Amino acid sequence: MTAxxxxxxxxxxxxxxxxxxxxLRAEWIKLRSVRSTWWTLGxxxxxxxxxxxxxxxxxxxxLASEGADESPGSFITWGMMIAQITAVVLGVLAVTNExxxxxxxxxxxxxxxxxxxxxxxxxxxxxxxxxxxxxxxxIGYFGxxxxxxxxxxxxxxxxxxLRAxxxxxxxxxxxGLLSIAVGTLLRHTAGAITITIAVVFVISxxxxxxxxxxxxxxxxxxxxxxGSVIATPVTFNPNLLDAWPSFAIFAGEVAVLMAMxxxxxxxxxx
Amino acid sequence: xxxxQALSKTFGDKTAVDAIDFTVKPGRVTGFLGxxxxxxxxxxxxxxxxxxxxxxxxxxxxxxxxxSPAPLRSIGALIDAHAFHPGRSARDHLRWLAASNGIPxxxxxxxxxxxxxxxxxxxxxxxxxxxxxxxxxxxAALIGDPPxxxxxxxVNGLDPEGIRWVRALARRLAEEGRTVFVSSHLMSEMxxxxxxxxxxxxxxxxxxxxxxxxxxxxxxxxxxxxxPARAEIGALLTRAGHEVxxxxxxxxxxxxxxxxxxxxxxxxxxxxxxxxxxxxxxxxAFMTLTADSxxxxxxxxxxxxx
Ligand SMILES: Nc1ncnc2c1ncn2[C@@H]1O[C@H](COP(=O)(O)OP(=O)(O)OP(=O)(O)O)[C@@H](O)[C@H]1O
Ligand SMILES: [Mg+2]
Numbered sequence: 199m200t201a202x203x204x205x206x207x208x209x210x211x212x213x214x215x216x217x218x219x220x221x222l223r224a225e226w227i228k229l230r231s232v233r234s235t236w237w238t239l240g241x242x243x244x245x246x247x248x249x250x251x252x253x254x255x256x257x258x259x260x261l262a263s264e265g266a267d268e269s270p271g272s273f274i275t276w277g278m279m280i281a282q283i284t285a286v287v288l289g290v291l292a293v294t295n296e297x298x299x300x301x302x303x304x305x306x307x308x309x310x311x312x313x314x315x316x317x318x319x320x321x322x323x324x325x326x327x328x329x330x331x332x333x334x335x336x337i338g339y340f341g342x343x344x345x346x347x348x349x350x351x352x353x354x355x356x357x358x359x360l361r362a363x364x365x366x367x368x369x370x371x372x373x374g375l376l377s378i379a380v381g382t383l384l385r386h387t388a389g390a391i392t393i394t395i396a397v398v399f400v401i402s403x404x405x406x407x408x409x410x411x412x413x414x415x416x417x418x419x420x421x422x423x424x425g426s427v428i429a430t431p432v433t434f435n436p437n438l439l440d441a442w443p444s445f446a447i448f449a450g451e452v453a454v455l456m457a458m459x460x461x462x463x464x465x466x467x468x
Numbered sequence: 469x470x471x472x473q474a475l476s477k478t479f480g481d482k483t484a485v486d487a488i489d490f491t492v493k494p495g496r497v498t499g500f501l502g503x504x505x506x507x508x509x510x511x512x513x514x515x516x517x518x519x520x521x522x523x524x525x526x527x528x529x530x531x532x533x534x535x536s537p538a539p540l541r542s543i544g545a546l547i548d549a550h551a552f553h554p555g556r557s558a559r560d561h562l563r564w565l566a567a568s569n570g571i572p573x574x575x576x577x578x579x580x581x582x583x584x585x586x587x588x589x590x591x592x593x594x595x596x597x598x599x600x601x602x603x604x605x606x607x608a609a610l611i612g613d614p615p616x617x618x619x620x621x622x623v624n625g626l627d628p629e630g631i632r633w634v635r636a637l638a639r640r641l642a643e644e645g646r647t648v649f650v651s652s653h654l655m656s657e658m659x660x661x662x663x664x665x666x667x668x669x670x671x672x673x674x675x676x677x678x679x680x681x682x683x684x685x686x687x688x689x690x691x692x693x694x695x696p697a698r699a700e701i702g703a704l705l706t707r708a709g710h711e712v713x714x715x716x717x718x719x720x721x722x723x724x725x726x727x728x729x730x731x732x733x734x735x736x737x738x739x740x741x742x743x744x745x746x747x748x749x750x751x752x753a754f755m756t757l758t759a760d761s762x763x764x765x766x767x768x769x770x771x772x773x774x
Contacts, residue, residue, distance in 0.1 A: 214702045216569050224568030231560035232553055304608060307516045307545055308568045312532045353686040467519040 208365050218318070219304030220307050225242065225318040227291065230327075238288040239326065241372070242281045243334045249277030255345045262349035271432030274359065277338050278429050279330070279365045285327050285370040286394045289377025292319050293385040306468045320378055320456070324371040331370030334364045335429070349418045360433040361441065365428035368445065372425050372452050379455035383462055398422035406437070424448040469494055469647055470515055470616060474524035477510050477671075484510040486671035487524065492649045498640045499662030499679070503758050507671040508651040509547070512620050515649075516545055528616050538570040540569040546605040546619045548593070554594025558585055558604050561593060565611050581605040598625035606637070616647040623657060633660045655754035659683065669758040686753035691726050693719040694742035701733055701740075708732070718742070743759030 229235050253276040262268045296302040309315050339355065346352040353359045376398075381390040402422030405413065417423060418439055425448035428441040429431050438444055470492040485507040487611045492498045502508050509581040509611040515526050523531070527724045528543045536542050583603040584685070593604060602625060605658070609617055623631045638661055642648045651753040653660050658665060658679070661768050665682050667675040675682060694717065695701050702719055713720040721729060724771040726743045733740050 214570060216539060220568055224564040227560060227564040227567055228553075228556075229558070231564070232555045234555070273724045285500075295553060299553050300549075300551040301553055303547050304511070304551045304565070305568075306518055306567055307533075307547065309538050310517045312538055377634050417597055433521075436770060465520075467513070 209425060213370035218314055221314045222318045222321065224309070225322055225434070228286060229319075234291050235288065235326075238284045238291070239330050242284040242327075242330055243337065245284065245367075246281030246331070246334035247337035247341060249280055249306065250335075251277075251279070251341035251345070253302075253335070254342030258345040258349040258351065261346065262351045262425055264310075266334040268434070269432040270297070270346050270353060271272070271358065271362075272340050272430060272434050274339055275335050275362050275366055275430045275443035276342075276345070278335060278369070279426065281331075281334065282370065282373055283395060285373040285376045286398065287391060288327065288375035289323050290381040290387060290390040290394065292323050293378055294337055294385060294390055297385040302468050305321065309321040312463045312468075316378070316382065316456075316460055316463055320375055323378060324346075327374040328364075329371040332364050332367030332368075339363060353431070358441075362429055362431045365430075365441065365445075369425050369429040369448075372445075372448055376421060376451050376455060379452070379459040382459035383455075388389040398425075406435075418444070419447050421448055421451050424451070469529055470526065470649060471530075472515075472524065472620075474510070475511070475514060475521055476523045477507075477514060477519060477645045477764070479493045483671050485514070488671070488673050490666050490673060490676055492647055492666075493664070494647040495642060495645050496663035497638050497648045497650060497661055498561050498666060500656035500666050500668065501655060501754065502651075502660050502674075503653055503669035504756075505670045506653075508653075508668060509620055511668070512545070512547060512618055512649075512651065513650040515591060515618060516543065516547065518547070521764050524720060532564075532689040536658075538569060538612075540571065540614065542567065542612075542614055543607035543618060544612055545612040546609045549584075549598065549621075549624060550601050550692055552593050552601075552604060552608075554580070554745055555592055558593050558596075559589040559592050561604065562611060565608055568670060570583070574613055575613070582610065583607040587754060599627060599630050602626060603632070606634070607660055611632070614646070617641055617649070619648075619650045621653075622650055623652070631657070647661070655750045659750050667754070667757060669760070682753075683750060685734055686750070687759060688722070688753075689745060689747040691721045691724065692744045692746050693721060693729060693740060695733070695738065697738040698739060700736070701729075702766070704732060704736060712738055720746075735755045 253273050257273055261268065261273065296305055305315060305359055306312055343352050377390065378392050380394050384390040384393065398421055402420040405416045405420055408416055414437060417437055423435065423438055424444040427438050427444040472488055472490050474487045474489060476483070476487050480714055500508050510519060514521050515528065515533065533539065533543060558580065559576060562579060563573060566573055566576055580589050583606055585603055585607065587601065588600065593601065596604065602622065606622065607621065624633045625765055626634065638648050650661060662679050664679060665675060665679050666673060698719060702712050702714065705721055710724050711722040726745050730740070730743055734753060
């Protein structure tokens with residue numbers, strides 16, 4: 199048998215068939231072998247837990263006073279609202295750093311079924327953000343609640359408070375997925391981060407200025423609004439729907455963007 | 469084996485690859501030669517399923533790469549010189565590549581050794597020189613021990629030692645029975661490396677021939693003769709059936725060697741001042757062949773003035 203025949207035969211061996219587990223392992227090595235993953239996750243913990251604790255410390259006596267017109271429940275995950283930026287950066291970079299370096303060609307030559315790459319990145323980023331997001335919310339809770347407790351306005355880790363803990367994880371995971379989708383569509387780091395943050399943060403807040411039922415509807419469905427309700431026991435914004443209906447809207451939006459990203463990924467040249 | 473059939477690619481209204489057919493066979497190095505913008509990289513990207521052909525097909529050992537069950541074990545490629553994340557080490561880059569195709573991690577050490585990067589494998593790849601980056605790209609291409617290897621301008625940015633190394637590597641891969649497809653815009657480089665040449669210009673195949681035949685057909689030679697008796701000698705040679713051309717104050721004669729001309733002239737008692745065998749280089753041959761298809765022409769001063 200010639201050398202060619204040997205090599206060709208080996209390639210056809212079904213034991214060497216590429217499966218999704220291979221792609222998942224590869225994407226995991228990629229994700230953990232760049233620094234940006236670790237500094238974005240580190241920032242998530244520091245900002246998310248740290249700012250919550252600082253806000254609870256600074257507002258505890260006011261929240262316990264007669265004049266308080268906000269609930270302590272609105273403060274116990276306060277830091278997550280800032281920390282969400284890091285989830286956006288992590289999700290966007292997971293995709294766009296491949297385009298900015300040209301590595302995407304290596305990736306798609308190695309894994310020609312591109313949707314597998316998108317799925318693997320999505321699972322890993324969402325999983326990481328869920329775990330780290332939930333842990334961050336818990337650290338913030340224990341730190342912040344210490345100060346609230348001292349003023350007699352502490353909360354037990356149950357009901358809506360407990361839901362806001364894993365809700366923070368869910369919201370971070372959802373944001374990560376949204377950012378992966380936007381990164382895939384735009385293929386440009388700065389552009390994707392800017393647009394995602396603008397939509398999630400800035401515009402979600404600004405639409406409250408639109409009057410009437412239309413304004414109320416838009417306010418409720420903006421991803422930054424719909425997604426974040428689940429991450430806090432008591433929302434600052436009384437206009438929004440309840441936690442789970444809001445989150446369902448957000449999940450639907452993420453799913454639509456993800457589908458668009460998958461189609462674009464398939465159609466466009468790498 | 470790589471096989472392209474009526475393969476085309478257009479970008480907007482620009483045709484980069486124009487219905488080309490070719491076969492790259494195993495066991496030899498096939499050079500893919502063409503001037504800048506000829507369509508070499510586009511063709512290679514289509515082989516790897518990175519760019520979708522506008523029409524036509526290209527297969528690797530009978531399969532489209534997009535549906536390959538074991539992509540890196542079927543074809544390895546160097547497409548972009550720096551197609552890696554600058555913050556990731558060479559070892560991690562190769563590790564994810566190996567993992568993506570279920571290739572044992574031991575192979576990472578093997579290819580690192582093969583390209584001579586073991587000692588720096590833990591460093592961030594962004595610190596690498598152009599040549600080291602190129603070696604990492606080649607290591608990545610070989611990680612799956614593939615029967616088909618595609619290298620787009622592998623010697624770009626390499627020093628003479630590196631160029632010799634790539635040349636020897638390509639030859640060895642071909643001797644092992646693999647299909648080796650190497651692009652370049654340097655004819656002289658390809659003449660030393662390739663057994664077979666596919667020449668492309670403006671997206672069309674201009675030649676598909678063995679390197680030997682290409683040289684025999686295209687590298688012409690002539691004898692330059694300078695003499696005070698230019699007219700007489702010209703007439704003599706023409707009468708003897710040789711092709712004679714007057715260029716400036718010299719004769720360019722084809723189909724006869726300098727010794728024969730010297731003898732002929734001597735027999736007629738004429739004087740010569742110069743008798744030189746001029747061989748046009750392969751580079752000239754390549755330039756002649758692709759002259760009409762060069763896209764980005766740099767004009768000499770005279771041409772600009774004209
Ligand atoms: N993504 C793209 N969009 C638009 N035009 C493109 C694209 N890629 C290539 N082209 C055009 O297609 C033609 C062929 O380009 P290609 O890169 O394949 O040439 P090449 O033979 O590799 O040249 P070089 O020797 O310079 O690398 C060029 O005119 C180029 O401008
Ligand atoms: Mg090129």
